[in-house]
Amino acid sequence: MRASRLVTLLLLLQNRGRMTARQLAEELEVSVRTVYRDVEALGAAGIPLYGAAGHEGGYQLVGGYRTRLTGLTADEAQAAFLAALPGAAADLGLGEALATAQLKFRAALPAELREHAERIRKRFLLDAPGWYSDADRTPYLAPAAAAVWERRATVLRYRRWRAPEEIERRVEPYGLVLKAGRWYLVAGGQSGIRTYRVDQILGIRPLEEFTAPEGFDLAAYWDRYLADFRARLHTGTALVRLTPEGARRLGVTPTSDGWTEARVPIESVDHAYGEFLRLGTDIEVVAPDELRDRIAATARTLAARYDR
Template sequence: MLLLLQTRGRMTAADLAAELEVSVRTVYRDAEALGAAGVPLYGDAGHAGGYRLLDGYRTRLTGLTADEAEALFLAGVPGPAAELGLGQVLAAAQLKVRAALPSELRAHADRISGRFHLDAPGWYADGEDTPFLPAVADAVWRSRVLRVRYRRWRAPTDVERRLEPYGLVLKAGRWYVVAGPGPRTFRVDQILELDSGEGEFERPGDFHLAAYWTAYQRDFHDRLHQGEAVVRLAPGVRLAGRAGDAVRANGRKESDGWTRATVPVESVEHAHAEFLRLGADIEVLEPAELRARIAGTVAALARTYGTESAC
């Protein structure tokens, strides 16, 4: 309750009860207990009333559990923080928090830092060159308009864009900026030139970055898998992702032990590459275009390796 009032300012008893999932009577009782303990907590009656702390009052960092202390130090990812220009700031903040922790919690924090290291990018992904990331982060923080030259995948590839940057997202080692109007999503490493001299913009009050990103990912996956393929899988073969979910949901075992299922695919090209990895453990029945494409590749491989073996 104290931390809520310290971070949010004035709150009604009903708001506190809803946030803490307790009764209003419990809020009244706890407010009296805080006052008796010397906390400068005041309650104002009326329509605009509520509980508030004396202006300028701050509590020390207390009440952390061992799990909370561990999570706090696990959440500080040094790589992304350094990319944003916040490496020293993060280190200083962790040092101050560590100094304020009781000795037993400090040991927990040291243990988590020594036993877990978060490395977001994948093994086969080269580090993306994002020279404009600090400038984009600064524009996000200060609500400044960006004029950028951006490289996209379709022609014309290099385009001019005016961005109102609402937030930054780090996904699988790659930075994205979510920007209005729209909003739309842009890869930071595809920004070729940047100018932040067009002044400020007003960030929409109803925009929530996490909610937008969740919806964006869901829409991305829905658009990604718009086709279907009918396949047969050898015993023990497993498909990943949505294809695997589809096999578990609608797959049926046939008399020879293979499993027949209808699975979502992104495109003929993508499915061709993914299914070839399984070699002879998968048979594509439909669509005919995909089956013919795989048959052609297999025939070409047979010719290539047949020629080599003959030599």
């Protein structure tokens, strides 16, 4: 624990220059006395630093002492800082490790690239979850991540949408994917490779270690999974008429200043019913008849309810 703190203290001085003992203590969440001892330990280890007393005093590395990471372009340094998702790292129990890693990375960069990285950090924030949904409760995310990391088979208790709703399976976890703020576990089993929503996991019991299939590529699997999902997503079409506002909201190019007729893909009648109702009077469903009749019935019910 102390060794990690000493490294962090050194990197703070590399990144920020002169810092007082109190500033270091606040950053490291230790006492000022502990900082004094840590500074002495760094000096004894041969790190060239000195301390100055007084209001403008503090600790500082001598002669710009630092390690450097060579070979990075400005764009590469910016991309490295954009790639980090603090929320995801925290979910996995790696929030502190990510912060330390970024500190090390920033300390090792040459001055000009460090300025680029700092500008990116201040001007761009990646927030993956959507607006209108609360974060999923994932009490078994950490055990799932441990099983993935340790290549350990598990007995997975899982809730699914069809009967039987609760199942139990032996699976071999290959990887975790964060998609739109939601975690998915990719795992192999008797029926092949499957994808499980982590928030639907009801229990995990670790078993023996396993060997992942040779050549398995998590990113390639996920690309194929998404392609198959999209292919199954829109299996039908609906013929609709749209006002200019309705066309804009549905992503259809208007053909005139008035109504635009368009054929749009739909996942199902049930799904389209909910989506089209959101457009209110900016849409008229022409076909299929089942969808038109359901929306017409809803419109009549609403009209009667609000007719006073």
